[in-house]
Amino acid sequence: MTITVNELGTMPNGEVAKQIVIENANGHKLGLVSWGASWQFFQTKSGEELVLAYKDAQGYWDHPYFLGNAIGRVAGRIDGASFELNGKTFNLKANEGSNILHGGADNFANRNWGFTVDEAAGSVTFTTTMTEAIDNFPGTMPTSLTYTFSDNDEVSLTFAAESDEDTLYNPTSHAYFNPAGINTNARELHLQLSSPRHLEFRADKIPTGKLLETAGTPFDFQAGTKIGDQIAKMNGTYDANFDDAFELVYEAGTPSAVLTDEKSGRAIEMTTDRNAVIFFITNPAVAEHEGDREWFDANPYNAVALEAQTLPDAIHHPEFGDIVLPAGEKRSYTTTYAFKNL
Helix, strand or coil: CEEEEEEEEECCCCCEEEEEEEECCCCCEEEEECECCEEEEEECCCCCECECCCCCHHHHHHCCCCCCCEECCECCEEHHHEEEECCEEEECCCCECCEEECCCCCCHHHCECEEEEECCCCEEEEEEEECHHHHCCCCCEEEEEEEEECCCCEEEEEEEECCCCCEECECEECCEECCCCCCCCHHHCEEEECCCEEEEECCCCCEEEEEEECCCCCCCCCCCEEHHHHHHCCCCCCCCCCEEEEECCCCCCCCCEEEECCCCCCEEEEEECCCEEEEEEECHHHHHCCCCHHHHHHCCCCEEEEEEECCCCHHHCHHHCCCEECCCCCEEEEEEEEEECC
16 A cells, blocks of 8 residues: 655645545555545546546636535535524525535535545545634534545545534535546446435425435336436436435445446445435536537536435434534544445
């Protein structure tokens, strides 16, 4: 196991973003970036790129699609950009209409994290501290994200945090995968999800509170199926996609999600201790070509995000899970992505 540290570039605010590369015994490489504690790439020994990335520092500054970023304090959307905790109302800075997305503008993704490396363990631990003055969430909250790359070609992400006041904590990783290679059509990939139910959303992607059965619907990935076939069942517009929350059912020894390229045999298996995953398929470059059918036809979806987290907006739906982090309690979550048949 070897770890190298380089300068990725200087951000517009003058801070230097660092790139950290871990290479395992098989010759595969995991690339990380200090800005946003981001997962930059996964490159096989043969040169295949299986994770989408920005190649320069400016991309991480702009990040309209959060490529590879750590997300928090709270992933997903919070209705009305406000919540009550211990009898007090906290008003956050809305960054998507009247709601807040992925912790708001001053979130995990918009920070240059400190880091330490452990070459023997094949790990990098990023650290930062959030305060109420930064993001309007209560409490001063030191937090960390440790990436560990094994010689079994597994990438584990462990988020941990502790706050001096009760606060909210529901982090995730926004890495985008494509086991067929980043320049291929992700609608051709097969996806299996251990999920019998998905959330019903309002038009603004805020949960209504209802969990709907996936069986017999385009949302049914329990047996594994081609993503494009399920999109076709939606009978939607030309740019129809999935950006949806799936409740996960834990089965010992069984991955929560499996993303497979049947042509190469490569697969990515996700296991997690979280109760949900956001499945999002897109081409991040579409942000610059909204409504352009000709561009879309020439540039199909090439990326699948599998964002393990507690079901979104849980602070307004306690039955979705507990995202309150009590003062003085350290909490951690681990999600592992195992790369197969490289």
